[in-house]
Amino acid sequence: MRQERILMVQSVTYAYRARDVLFRAGIRATVTRIPHDLREGGCGYGVRTDAAEADVVRILSQNGIRAKRVI
Template sequence: MKKAIFVFNTLTYTQRGREALRRRGIRTQIIRTPAQLREGSCGYSLLVLNRVDESIEILKAMNIPVQGVYPADIE
């Protein structure tokens, strides 16, 4: 995947994820979670614009729980 939507349970985890990835040069944006992915989420997600596989590993290593990762074309 070139771009992906990372869904989190809380806005705090979304913001922590954005900061952790930004520090490693990974481009992200906080977006409203698409309606079909909103169940159980905080309503905000992280759009990861590059290095998706590496982003997953970074967040796991930092104990930032991700509810799900979806292709960005779902928007």
């Protein structure tokens, strides 16, 4: 079983964009709230997926979306 991770992005809008980009790439992802104790200020939303971290970060980067942090 693959480990789930949450990719923190800069806003809730980017979280929905990231979800859609990943879906088009064949990767299942959902928008989720970031636990309060893990937030580093700013947006409290991210994208949850069990896909390989390197693949997800690469796909998002190619589409102009930067993952601020992966938890």
